[in-house]
Amino acid sequence: MKALPSQPEVCYSQSELVRRGRELARDADVVTFDLFDTLLVRRTHNPDLVKLPVARYISNLSRAAGREFHWRRVQELRDAREKAMRAHTGETHADHEACYPDFMAEVLAEIFGDDAGDALLQKVTDYELAIENAMLVPRAGIGDWLKELAAAGKRVIVLSDIYLPAAHLERLLDHAGILPHVEKVYSSADSFLAKASGLAYAMVAEREGLDPARWLHVGDNPISDGFRPLEHGIRPLLLQDSEEFRRRAIAARHYFYSLKRPFWRGRAIQQLMAPLEAENVPRSPRYREGYNFLGPVIAMYLHLVAERCRERNIRKLYFLSREGWMFQQVWEKITPLLYPEGNLPETEYLYVSRQALAGASCAFQGMSEDRANIVFLPAGNRCFRDVCRVFSLDPEAMAPHLARHGLEIDTVLSPAHEGFEIDNRRAFEELLRDPDYQDAVRAASAHAKAALQKYLESVGFFDQADVALVDVGWLGTIQRFLHAAIAHRDDRPNLHGLLLGASRGIPFLTTNDNAIEGLVYDREKFDFAASAILYARDLFEEACRAPYPTLNAYELDESGAHRLVFRQMDDAIGQGEQAQDRHYADLQQGVLDAADRFAAASGIITQRTVGYRPWINYLLVSKLAFAKRREINALRHLHHLDDFYGSGTPRRRRRPKLLHNPWEVRGLRQIVGCLTAGWQFRKHLRTMINH
């Protein structure tokens, strides 16, 4: 190897380091790498932040064990024990090193007393390493170069000055996909000989029989990885990556602002969630919106759901089909790291739909006025035939009841259609008060009700006193129908609807055993910014929708067992749904990938939902009310199936609308809609205040 320089050679970027490293490695038999900030980088600016979720975890475990320890106290105790251990090591060694299993065992013994043991230490260690793994990213260029070196037959060794022993570092390297290419891992926690004093180099040289003249060391610390190897005759190559320093400075700013201003908490979480290095490959516009917009909103919503369930001690959580499909997947990704101690409700996917429940909902109470009115909310429904379609009734069988009130099956009952007369609507209301008609409805719905009860019993729906229902929301129609279908049972649970948005277009009759709450938007709470979600309701429905057909009905087979009947997918609507699934596949993948990284990031920034609100509001207003045209065009769905929407064509407005919601139109009207977004948002405010 050439003569050593007087001071370490510095590279200012990863690519520069790899280029220079390849040149120098030609004369080397062994290449040693520093681990943190060289081979792996942390998403956070400060490695100590990873300790905070662990302190909260230990605090929660202590609470469960009846030994209340606030997480700050746990953190102080850990810092004190680590400091004491470093001081103690310093008495016998040149380096003041600490070893995680030793000081953490002392911390746990002090908190848990006799209950502390190896199993508890293992649990805490697993959680700490899981958080570390979530926060660590392998540097793409250096990782590839390392693999190249190993393939070329060079000896590749990893050296690190850290409190984690080599066995733990191997788990981190394994997760990063680097371990198979590394010959050996050395940590100062095992030997208390660190690179900082240079003694680690002498120790490794002796153990591995290395010749310093044919040894290249790569690291980022000017002393430990620069001057110390030089003193031992080893050629150092230092990485001082200015872009990496900038990334960390940006992460630090977001973190510190999030402490002072709640607005930045959500943004700081997103900064820590962001893909880095090889993860950050080019993605489609829909994937990016899924990752940077819908993913965080949905993950924050489900974090709020988890908090509500814990506050109300709800032990069972049902994700309602079909939007619940996405919610359940996100839930399963975020909760293990957000709540490692458990204490969360058991979850289940519940097959429901408005169409399938509407019929069953009439079997006990008959057809109530509020449920009948829901039929005429979509402008496509015009007459009693649509009522029959929604509630799965035979129109011809109901014709005599209609005739008693002067109505026919095709009499227009919706004000949105030509031929509407208010007297007909009054006659329809009289029909709803007609006991004979209601008896006929009950009789016709008995079969669907029986099948539904069997299905609900099979999923243990009646086993709990309180159940939470997670759905995208709006009117709470599914819960309304579900409650009506089980209202006659004494063992019915209290239904807590925890919806993404509650628009309450038709008032929801809240009772002790049946309530809904919109966690992102609730009309009852007048959150104007959050009401921007109403600009593009279909976006949330389609983004969360499961890629299989909707449920049409519950049926009983010959043996009396329940059977779920799904919609056929071979017609034009079914084909349209499949095309929509393909169209949103990228978007859904973005949401799921974001959920993977949300929990660890949230655990580091806050671990509580305090401060989510302003960032969710900002995302909704900025991305929906003030969306750019290209974002709307990328995000807008191709097909949307509304199982309640009939085939009628509503009459045209007398005065054409000048300004349109840009999410609902295309072409010139969309351009005008985007240009007048501010004016339209103020109009939206007036609508909100007036209703």
Place this chain on the structure above:
Amino acid sequence: MANGDDRPVLTRHFDLAGNGVGRTLRHWVRIKTSIMGNYDTGPGLRCLLTLVVLHRFGRPLFRLRTWLNNQYAFKARVRRLLRRPGG
């Protein structure tokens, strides 16, 4: 398959694609000039401007800072100069 619209989720300015600091700054102007709803404390102009500098103009600044940090001989000379009595 990649196409022309494909971009990374995190931009080269370490900002969120499609939701960068410029968009937040524009929204701050809206918050200050119109009714936009509840944002708690809001982003704050000083925070926003700092982030604009870091995201948009941080590259040369950090390159210079990093380079200066590693000029050991230069730093040692400056340190000696500062330590000299009357220096």
